Amino acid sequence: MQEAAKKGVAPAPKGRIEIDFERCKACELCVPACPKNCIEMGNRINVGGFAAAVFARLEDCTGCAICAEFCPDVCIEVWR
């Protein structure tokens, strides 16, 4: 990561998540769960009437899946 920083290039994320926009109930449990603050509450309303969570900072994701473990609605899938 430090090498990449020296080169002025952002380090590649180690993981990636996908949040099911329509299933999310905006409970916000995933937001503080993420150790890298990758998730934010969005401002688009889904079919359930909720302003669903969004995967905001892709670059910091490590694929730890803690967000997914917290989601009561199993909205999040995680890849590494």
Added chain:
Amino acid sequence: MTDKGKDRFAKKVFARPGSLVDVKSHFCPGCHHGIAHRILAETIDHFDLREKTVGVACVGCAVFLYDYIDVDVAEAPHGRAPAVATGVKRAQPDKFVFTYQGDGDLAAIGTSEVIHAANRGENITVLFINNTTYGMTGGQMAPTTMLGQKTSTSPYGRDFRKDGYPIKMAELLATLEGTAYSVRVATSTPAQIRKAKEAVKKAFEMQIKEMGFSIVEFLSTCPTNWGMKPLDAQKRVLGEMSEYFPLGVYKERKQADFL
């Protein structure tokens, strides 16, 4: 959901377990039932038990268990799930039999049934969701409601002189010889979720090895009836609830006790 992450991130490390039916749940936002249901489904898959499992649903927010877990399920009257589970297990000892109950179901109306199922050492696994309230019916006082807690039937706060103290079921059931495993967990931190999964796995193993009755008590949130946002509700679990209802293993039988 697509697999469009696949090209760069080859390994999917978290997905919906196969035994968890792919439908939107009716649970309130942030309700821990969702986490418990998922852990249950993951464990059924871990032991490859889906086709040999019969679940017994209770009355309460979890009455729709049969819509969410892809196994045969019998609906029990309020509190009677351990007795119905006994009837299933005695008729089909080769099946994996579990109940999933709330605190009103297990600690109020169903206390006799769960104590005697545990006392007989029934080889069943009970998942007990303790959120200190009656959720489905609108937040009334439960036997697990904490002192001072205001509910729709204790508007002045629970008073021990009138209503007694909250009941500690994991401890109570641990005193019975028939209980092989009694543990209290929570799902409010990553470490707790990991421990909860291990506890449910251990509870399943107790049944698989015919060691006797196993119970996992989950300290859970009810944001709607507590009048709290899910994240604040989580803090209540970590604070006053964990203080009164300590997490941990209350009984763990190490070897089979065959009579």
Added chain:
Amino acid sequence: MAVSVGARVEQRVFMKGNEAICVGAIAAGCRFYYGYPITPQNDIPEYMSAHMPPIGGTFLQAESEVATINFLLGTSASGKRVMTSSSGPGISLMQEGLSYMAGSELPAVVVNISRSGPGLGGIAPSQGDYFQAVKCGGHGGYRMPVLAPHSVQEMYSLSMLAFDLADKYRNPAMILGDAIVGQMKEPFVQTPYVSTVSQEKPWALTGCAGRPRQHVKSLYLKDNAIEVHNWKLHRKYLRMQEEEVRYEDYHLDGANIAVVAFGTAARVSKTAIQWARREGIAAGMLRPITLFPFPGAQVDEVARRVDVLLVIEMNTGQMLEDVKASTTCHDKIRFLGKPCAMPTPEEIHGALRKLAGRE
């Protein structure tokens, strides 16, 4: 006398009524019994506790009748024939479970060896649980076939029939006895069990290998599903009424006084009727064997051709209401009630003599 195994010889056995029910249940393939002690039916759990294990059956004494009926629910949902027994106060505790089983369409046999009530009552025999059995004491408006034995022979044969009815209709079925028919001993013939129904239970919760998951439930929340379900159950009960009425015609040919009685009251009435007929009194009896479905058409037909319908019950008038509802000949109906006690043949004979104008 040695009887070879497998020979279709009908054995004559001398046994208590309560035990004859067990023999019938075992003959019908029941291998699961759950129960709780209560006078006057303890012979049943005691017999089953001894006789289930040697044939690979399961006996479990529950902590209460509430637990008992729920054990039944679970075992029935697993597709097995299962039975319990109790008396009035225990049957009261089972009402919730019976309602759930009726709503979930689960078969099982429930035996009530009636004692006295209401409340703790006493251990004297009575027919005070007619309403509870026939009108169904649980919530929601379901029905059950109710069979009323009046002899140890019927305790045996109606036990076998109850299992078939329960499976035929996917419903709990009840045997309504009383302390007398339960405790008395007399010989009966052990006729072989012949199944009249399929015992295939594709709906049973046997684990979803090779098929989609199934559930056994009585909750219907969506749209008007519960209304539809209630009509479905209702049609089942109508079928019972069309196909399952059973009764005994005892000397009704040419009778001008007809007793209507069930169970022990009918048993005693037979003696009184024999005495009356010897004196030339044209007395007979219509004995319902099924209390549900009630032989209402037969009651009406008899009422039209006799002078008097004498309803005799060991209560203050319960089947009496169903007799009245079955016919418009109310002016012909008389009632002899003996709550929580057995009427004697002398009492009934005296009543018949009075009605015949002999006193």
